[in-house]
Amino acid sequence: MGHRLxxxxxxxxxxxxxxxGDGARVAKDSARIAALGDIDELNSAIGVVxxxxxxxxxxxxxxAVQQDLLDLGGxxxxxxxxxxxxxxxxxxxxxxxxxxxxxxxxKEFILPGGSRAAAAAHLARTVCRRAERTLVALGRxxxxxxxxxxYLNRLSDLLFVAGRSLNRAAGGGDVQWKxxxxx
Numbered sequence: 001m002g003h004r005l006x007x008x009x010x011x012x013x014x015x016x017x018x019x020x021g022d023g024a025r026v027a028k029d030s031a032r033i034a035a036l037g038d039i040d041e042l043n044s045a046i047g048v049v050x051x052x053x054x055x056x057x058x059x060x061x062x063x064a065v066q067q068d069l070l071d072l073g074g075x076x077x078x079x080x081x082x083x084x085x086x087x088x089x090x091x092x093x094x095x096x097x098x099x100x101x102x103x104x105x106x107k108e109f110i111l112p113g114g115s116r117a118a119a120a121a122h123l124a125r126t127v128c129r130r131a132e133r134t135l136v137a138l139g140r141x142x143x144x145x146x147x148x149x150x151y152l153n154r155l156s157d158l159l160f161v162a163g164r165s166l167n168r169a170a171g172g173g174d175v176q177w178k179x180x181x182x183x
Contacts (some may be wrong), residue, residue: 001094015062021077031138036076038131043069045124052117055169058162063094067153072148076135079142086147090152103168109177115170118163124158128152 017025018033026032026078043066050062071083112122138144164174 007110017106020079021074022079022120022176032076032079035131035134035138036073036099038127038134039069039073039076042124042127042131043073045127046159049117049120049124049159052115052120052166053169054117054166058099058165061158062090062162066156070149072151075145075148076138082145082147084145084147084151086150089147089150089154092151092158096154096158099158099165103161103164106174108179109163110174111177112163113175114163114167114172117170118166118172121159121163121166125156125163128156128159132156146150 016028018028019025020032046066046069048060050059051168054062068084070112071088075083076080112126113119132149135144135149136154139149167173167175
């Protein structure tokens with residue numbers, strides 16, 4: 001890899017296009033670049049979650065997710081390339097089941113909030129849903145790996161459960177939606 005990123009300002013995108021991992025140039029407002037941007041934003045949102053206090057196993061799982069998201073970005077940046085493996089989808093499912101087993105069943109919708117860490121997880125979940133939508137939109141125009149779509153779908157579920165788990169770890173609970181509020 002060497003000094004691959006030693007020059008940050010290249011001016012090559014000043015005309016509104018950018019380079020893909022395979023050397024092709026595309027418009028910065030293309031579906032592929034939109035998907036890459038949302039995946040990058042999702043990784044940053046998870047970085048915000050990781051800046052908060054949390055159980056060590058959750059921290060390790062979310063750190064692995066950040067690595068996976070870089071793989072996913074690499075996959076999207078090289079049309080036809082596959083980096084994210086089905087095993088990573090299975091790993092998310094296993095974490096999701098484990099974390100969810102420790103939570104009480106939901107009887108009502110919950111609001112994003114509670115502890116700062118839980119609120120950050122819920123925000124990351126909504127960014128993940130957007131990244132999933134843009135990846136699906138890209139997939140309507142060009143091939144996108146099945147594992148990539150499944151990964152983002154499972155990740156949003158994992159982040160929902162992470163929010164609930166983080167509230168419990170902070171000594172609180174879910175913030176309940178009060179659908180029969182009195183005026």
